[in-house]
Amino acid sequence: MTTASPTELAPDAVEPHATPSPSTERARRRRERRRARRRQQARIASRIALSAVLVVGLVTFIRSGRSGDAHDASAVKPTPTTARGLLPAVLAQRDAAGAITAVSVLAPGSGSDxxxxxxxxGTMTELxxxxLDAVGRSFQLGGAPLLxxxxxxxxxxxxxxxxxIDDASLTALVAAGPLRVHVDSQVxxxxxxxxxxxxxxxxxxxxxxxxxxxxxxxxxxxxxxxRLVRHHAFWKAWLARLHADPALLPRLPGLEDVTPxxxxxxxxxxxxxxLPVEALDGGGGDQVYRVRQSELDALLEVALPRKVALGAxxxxxxxxxxxxGVVAEAQQVAQRLLPAGFRIVVTANAKSFSYRETQVVFxxxxxxxxxxxxxxxxxxxxxxxxxQPLDVVDVTVVVGSDFKG
Known part of the structure; x- marks a missing residue:
C-alpha cells in the first residue's frame, strides 16, 4: 500500500492554469512588483515597531528592577543596627571556670517598650x-553554639x-563611674x-x-x-543611666551583638x-529549676516579637x-531542627551505631x-x-550516616 500526498487525496482542488497574453503578463508583473514593494515596506515598518517595543520594555524593566531593589533594601533588608536593635539578644555572664552565672534575654519592642x-x-532543658541538664552548664560543655x-x-x-561576657568585659561595659543601685536584701x-x-x-x-x-x-x-532580684535592680539603674546619657554605652569588641x-x-x-520556674531537688546542693510551661508561653507571647517565634x-x-556513634551528632541535627521550629525533648543513643539511612519515625x-x-x-x-504508641514525643529521628551536618 502506498501513501498518497494531500494533492493526490483532493485532485479536484487544482484549478486549470491558462497561458496569459503578453500585455496581460506585463500588467501582472507590475502588480507583483508593487505588491513586493508594499510587503518590503511592511516588513521594515514591523521591524522598526518591534524594536521600539523591545527598547521600551527593557527600559521599563530596568527602572522597575531598580525601584524594586530600593524597596527591598529599605523594607526587607534594614540596616544591621536596626535589625539587631529590634531582634532579641542574649547577654550571658560567665565565671572563671566557664560556668554561666547569669543569662539576660534583651527584647526591644517595636515601639518604646x-x-x-x-x-x-539552673533551669533544666534538653542539651x-x-x-537533660542546666542551661548554665551548656557553655562549659559546648561553647556558645550549645548555649x-x-x-x-x-x-x-x-x-x-x-x-x-567575663568579669573584665563586664567591668569595661559599665565603666562610666559609680552606679546608684537599690539593694532589697543584703548581699x-x-x-x-x-x-x-x-x-x-x-x-x-x-x-x-x-x-x-x-x-x-x-x-x-x-x-x-x-540573686536575680539583684540583677533586676542593676539593670533598672544602668538602663536609666544610659537613657539619660546614651554616650556612656561603650562599643566594645566582642559585644557587637548585644550592644544595639x-x-x-x-x-x-x-x-x-x-523566667517562671519551680525549684527541684538537684541533690548535692545544686539549685535546679523546672519551667512552668504555660506561664512561660504567656510571658513570651507578650515579651518577644512574634516574628522571631519558632514553630508558630x-x-x-x-x-x-x-x-x-559520631560525637556531638545531635548538636548538628539540632542546628537544622531548632530554626525550623521543632523542640528537642530527648537525646540519646540508638540501639546500634550502624544506621546508614536516617529514619524519621512518627x-x-x-x-x-x-x-x-x-x-x-x-x-x-x-x-x-x-x-508502638509513644505519647512523650511526636517524632523520633534516628540519625544515620547519610546525614551530613
Missing amino acids: GHLILVPP PSYG RAALENLLGVNLEHIDV EQVEPSGLVNVLWPVGDTDLLPGDVPRFLAERGQQNDLA AIAALAKGSVQYAT EGRTRVQLLNGT YRREQQAAATRVQRALGVGKLVRSR
Whole structure:
C-alpha cells in the first residue's frame, strides 16, 4: 500500500492554469512588483515597531528592577543596627571556670517598650548530645553554639545574637563611674568556715564598675531566684543611666551583638521578668529549676516579637537518637531542627551505631505532616510509621550516616 500526498487525496482542488497574453503578463508583473514593494515596506515598518517595543520594555524593566531593589533594601533588608536593635539578644555572664552565672534575654519592642527576661542558670532543658541538664552548664560543655541551642530549645525563639561576657568585659561595659543601685536584701559572702560577711547592706548603694561582677554573681545564703532580684535592680539603674546619657554605652569588641539591644532598651520603658520556674531537688546542693510551661508561653507571647517565634503552628516534640556513634551528632541535627521550629525533648543513643539511612519515625497518622517537615529540614531521611504508641514525643529521628551536618 502506498501513501498518497494531500494533492493526490483532493485532485479536484487544482484549478486549470491558462497561458496569459503578453500585455496581460506585463500588467501582472507590475502588480507583483508593487505588491513586493508594499510587503518590503511592511516588513521594515514591523521591524522598526518591534524594536521600539523591545527598547521600551527593557527600559521599563530596568527602572522597575531598580525601584524594586530600593524597596527591598529599605523594607526587607534594614540596616544591621536596626535589625539587631529590634531582634532579641542574649547577654550571658560567665565565671572563671566557664560556668554561666547569669543569662539576660534583651527584647526591644517595636515601639518604646521593651522586655528583659532573666533565665536562672539552673533551669533544666534538653542539651543536644548531652541530655537533660542546666542551661548554665551548656557553655562549659559546648561553647556558645550549645548555649544558643539550649536557649532556643527552652524558649522557642530565634536567638541569633548571643554574647558571653567575663568579669573584665563586664567591668569595661559599665565603666562610666559609680552606679546608684537599690539593694532589697543584703548581699552576703559565705566563707569556707561558714562565716558570713555582709558585702552590701539593704538600701541604696553606689556600685563602682569593678564591683559589678561580684555584686551580680555572689550568692551567699540565697538561692538564684533571690540573686536575680539583684540583677533586676542593676539593670533598672544602668538602663536609666544610659537613657539619660546614651554616650556612656561603650562599643566594645566582642559585644557587637548585644550592644544595639541594650541601647534600644535604654531609649524607652522596660518590663522586667524572671523566667517562671519551680525549684527541684538537684541533690548535692545544686539549685535546679523546672519551667512552668504555660506561664512561660504567656510571658513570651507578650515579651518577644512574634516574628522571631519558632514553630508558630505549635512546636513538634522531637526525640534524637544517634545511630552513627559520631560525637556531638545531635548538636548538628539540632542546628537544622531548632530554626525550623521543632523542640528537642530527648537525646540519646540508638540501639546500634550502624544506621546508614536516617529514619524519621512518627506514631499516628496525624503526625505524618510534622514528620515530613522534619525530613525536609534535615534534607535526608526515610519516613517510618511505628505501631508502638509513644505519647512523650511526636517524632523520633534516628540519625544515620547519610546525614551530613
